[in-house]
Amino acid sequence: MAKITYRDALNQAMCQEMERDERVFLMGEEVAEYNGAYKVSQGMLDKFGPRRVIDTPITELGFAGLGVGAAMAGLRPVIEFMTWNFAILAADQIVNAAAKMKYMTGGQYDCPMVFRGAGGAAARVSSQHSQAFENWYANIPGLKVVMPSNPADAKGLLAASIRDNDTVIFIENEMNYGDIGEVPEGEYIIPLGKADIKRVGSDVTLIAHSRMTGYALLAAEELAKQGIDAEVVDPRTIRPLDEATILTSVAKTNRAVVIEEGWRFAGIGAEISARIMEKAFDDLDAPVARVTGKDVPMPYAANLENYALPSVAEIVEAARVVCNRA
Amino acid sequence: MTTKNQEENQAGITQEGRFYSAERLHAMHDMMLYIRRFEEKAGQMYGLKKIGGFCHLCNGQEAVCVGMEEASEPTDYMMTSYRDHGHIIARGSDPTAIMAELLGRAGGIVGGKGGSMHMFDKEKNFAGGNGIVGEQVPIGTGFAFASKYNDDKRVSITIMGDGGVNQGAVYESFNMAALWKLPVVFVIENNQYAMGTSLSRASAETHLYKRGISFKVPGIQVDGMDVLEVERKMAEAIEHARSGKGPMIVEMMTYRYRGHSMSDPATYRTRDEVDEWRSGRDPIVRLQKQMIEAGLSTEADFKQKDKDIKKEVVAVAKAAEAQPEPDLSALWDDIITDEIPNAYPYPRQVG
Ligand SMILES: Cc1ncc(C[n+]2csc(CCOP(=O)(O)OP(=O)(O)O)c2C)c(N)n1
Numbered sequence A: 001m002a003k004i005t006y007r008d009a010l011n012q013a014m015c016q017e018m019e020r021d022e023r024v025f026l027m028g029e030e031v032a033e034y035n036g037a038y039k040v041s042q043g044m045l046d047k048f049g050p051r052r053v054i055d056t057p058i059t060e061l062g063f064a065g066l067g068v069g070a071a072m073a074g075l076r077p078v079i080e081f082m083t084w085n086f087a088i089l090a091a092d093q094i095v096n097a098a099a100k101m102k103y104m105t106g107g108q109y110d111c112p113m114v115f116r117g118a119g120g121a122a123a124r125v126s127s128q129h130s131q132a133f134e135n136w137y138a139n140i141p142g143l144k145v146v147m148p149s150n151p152a153d154a155k156g157l158l159a160a161s162i163r164d165n166d167t168v169i170f171i172e173n174e175m176n177y178g179d180i181g182e183v184p185e186g187e188y189i190i191p192l193g194k195a196d197i198k199r200v201g202s203d204v205t206l207i208a209h210s211r212m213t214g215y216a217l218l219a220a221e222e223l224a225k226q227g228i229d230a231e232v233v234d235p236r237t238i239r240p241l242d243e244a245t246i247l248t249s250v251a252k253t254n255r256a257v258v259i260e261e262g263w264r265f266a267g268i269g270a271e272i273s274a275r276i277m278e279k280a281f282d283d284l285d286a287p288v289a290r291v292t293g294k295d296v297p298m299p300y301a302a303n304l305e306n307y308a309l310p311s312v313a314e315i316v317e318a319a320r321v322v323c324n325r326a
Numbered sequence B: 001m002t003t004k005n006q007e008e009n010q011a012g013i014t015q016e017g018r019f020y021s022a023e024r025l026h027a028m029h030d031m032m033l034y035i036r037r038f039e040e041k042a043g044q045m046y047g048l049k050k051i052g053g054f055c056h057l058c059n060g061q062e063a064v065c066v067g068m069e070e071a072s073e074p075t076d077y078m079m080t081s082y083r084d085h086g087h088i089i090a091r092g093s094d095p096t097a098i099m100a101e102l103l104g105r106a107g108g109i110v111g112g113k114g115g116s117m118h119m120f121d122k123e124k125n126f127a128g129g130n131g132i133v134g135e136q137v138p139i140g141t142g143f144a145f146a147s148k149y150n151d152d153k154r155v156s157i158t159i160m161g162d163g164g165v166n167q168g169a170v171y172e173s174f175n176m177a178a179l180w181k182l183p184v185v186f187v188i189e190n191n192q193y194a195m196g197t198s199l200s201r202a203s204a205e206t207h208l209y210k211r212g213i214s215f216k217v218p219g220i221q222v223d224g225m226d227v228l229e230v231e232r233k234m235a236e237a238i239e240h241a242r243s244g245k246g247p248m249i250v251e252m253m254t255y256r257y258r259g260h261s262m263s264d265p266a267t268y269r270t271r272d273e274v275d276e277w278r279s280g281r282d283p284i285v286r287l288q289k290q291m292i293e294a295g296l297s298t299e300a301d302f303k304q305k306d307k308d309i310k311k312e313v314v315a316v317a318k319a320a321e322a323q324p325e326p327d328l329s330a331l332w333d334d335i336i337t338d339e340i341p342n343a344y345p346y347p348r349q350v351g
């Protein structure tokens, strides 16, 4: 296994799939000649040429819809949004077209495609460039939502998403692009809908996705020092959710904290805690706790930004509360 | 100009140098009349509350549906808005399946999942049937992208209304299509109204064929009440796109006789205005006159034809109505292709 960055792992997945399947192409703003706004598509234009790696005008709604049409016509588009903040302009094509097409056409047309790009909070870019949207898309039948938390998952999940025959919302995290980790070489696929236990523990289950998985692991280390043995579960696929892995963990620990970077109200944590309540009520020794982003638009000032986001300390505190150790 | 003509000893009509055989003219006429009678039947069924929801008829616009279809290849892609019955009938899809869809029946063309606004027929390369105004325009551009990617010379015929043309997605599409020389013909069905809003109340530039100027997309205006002109100009536009020259805009001047949808009494238009189009420019009457003048048919023949078509449509409605509603299990079909059985929301389950 080689140690590579999260960004290079994504690049490997796309190259691997484009070599394997002639119908796969990458389209988005600055993906070709500029090598990607975050350099995820570095070198891909040279490798595959302008037919398959395509720079677009700044026209999110337009190229998202073009992708939908191309997918309906039999291609396998990978549509990059520079960030998911800008994908809001394309929401109609994602929600009203891609997600509905199979159903609305009585199964005649599919939209096998990936919409991907950076989501979540970036650093010091204020309200419009720092937000989590996974709950928006996770609410919609017809979509799958995938969020890798480390380089190996980035590669395996993106490759699986490109092979998947449905529309996949693939949300990367800008703050993770430079993370380095062991990534299998060659073809590597992680099936969608499978959670991963990132740390085994017995006292409390920390459920966290994307960048928050790293925070949960740091919190687990801190908790270990305090004598609390935390298990960290990373759903990896948000929709559909491998709740069995979560419920099995909760059956063992009897306590759970759900962590997400996004806002609390109607967030992913709300859904996961509701499922734990519905399915594992008798396993619980304490109410499920949630650690989320504060209910504010993201501010610019460093101290305010830090305060707006979930912190390792907050996760530690929440775990102590559910373990009656606060 | 229409003249009586014998080309290669064949009966027919030559208009602006283009020859149409008697056989082809009859086919075009019959198809327009079929669409007219089908829409009337749909209106009737709606009145009887057998069709629900939104239902948009295209009476008056039949020449656009039929002329375009005549000019295109079956392998060309076509997509439009919710005013889609006429287009999909002209494409050659099964009218019983279309009527069954209107009635929400199991044998509907999309299995009863779409209704009036969402007619699709993949086998006929008919891709909707879109209820979001303008949404089909980037999608149609994507079909054209696929043609270019595969180099298979198929043209995407992407239709929108005079209201739809004001959506931003349309201009994003014009730009990409021109930039990448995609084989797409953008057809604007200018029926003068978007719901109750007349063209001049919504558009600063009312010559819609000029809307591509900023993107170097050439445009032409066509009398959409003349099926032969529609066919001829569409053939040129399609050839332009197919030959690799990029997109083209075709503005079809047309008129819908009925309200926007079944709930619209259309009080925003004067009787005189409607009459002027209806009795003065009707596309079916116009072709009938041309054919009678050219000695290709008679008034009596057309009367008989009309009777036959009405009968056919009645039979279609009957057959569609006799179909069962979709099985309740169909609720869960066709949402996801690669279902993941052990993940929540679980396929085909409430909770
Ligand atoms: C995005 C969006 N906005 C509004 C509507 C409601 N709506 C449905 S049809 C219509 C008028 C469209 O008129 P036009 O494009 O001229 O097409 P026509 O109905 O004349 O065929 C409107 C406003 C919609 N379906 N989608």
Ligand SMILES: [Mg+2]
Pocket (backbone or CB within 6 Å): B161, B162, B163, B189, B190, B191, B192, B193, B194, B195
């Ligand atoms: Mg209109």
